[in-house]
Amino acid sequence: MRVERLELRVMIDFTEEQIQRYSRHILLQDVGVEGQEKIMNARVLVVGAGGLGAPVSLYLAAAGIGRIGIVDADVVDLSNLQRQVIHFTKDVGVSKVKSAEEKIKAINPDVQVDTYYEFLDSSNALDIIKEYDFVVDGTDNFPVKFLINDACVMAGKPYSHGGILRFNGQTFTHLPGTACYRCMFKEPPPVGAVPTCSQAGVLGAIAGMLGTIQAAETLKYFTGVGELLTNRLLTFDAKTMQFRTIPVKHRDSCAICGSNPTIDHLIDYEQAACDLKRN
């Protein structure tokens, strides 16, 4: 019966081209037609169309995510091209969201792309996030990382955190009720204390390593396959290629997701001066 039903659904929901396009997903026992359909009905917000957002968007587009929103207020700079593989040399000077939209559409015309050519801040975060089922943090600075965390916790949205620096990366996945960024790091570091990639540098391929983990987590979330990186912080050092998952617990005293949260509104933390040049 199950097989018949699946075949019927294939005939109804999928075109021949889609069956062919997504055949390697459909072949996976854990994904199949049903999983692919979930992917195609999914709405994902990618914040930052840079080092992490590039691989995330490319893989999610290729996978057939139905709707991808991209938030970024930047234009493509020549120094981005060493790692932000969704942007090409011809795109220098073009807004990152437009450049990313063009590549996503080229990979997979079925994907609906929403572009937000603006910074995510306390005034727009909840409005933008509410349109999506899952959020991917591909941002480069702590104020926005905390903003995404707080907004997702408040809105009850799952999200993938990602950070890279030099030869290192870290990521975890948050679902409502599991450890959040503030459980691990209470508040942003003092302005200028932690270098961003623009100050410290990053090996380009590191962005791909971490971004593809985030994309995989996103697809796992929608298909229900396996175990997400919840209550675990995955870190790696590409110099040694050592990967570690550190168990982390939801903190009951967490200011945003604890039992007595003290944060009841979104906060725009001050950014390091070097990050303000983007304006």
Add this chain to the structure above:
Amino acid sequence: MAKIYVNGDVQEVSLPLNVSELIQQNNVQQPEMVSVQVNEEFAEREDWEQILLKEGDKVDFLYFMGGGSI
């Protein structure tokens, strides 16, 4: 001497040793940038000097990592 595990690797340390001292011994450049777990429980920064480590403890340093977009 006692064995403790720092970021998954075993270290031989002399007791008594508190979390602040362990951070110094590990040459953590910017302690203010590190979040610390002892035996999978977060240790509040203000408690670091009071938390005495013992044989077999597992300590994790979690570092802020920012980059991604620029």
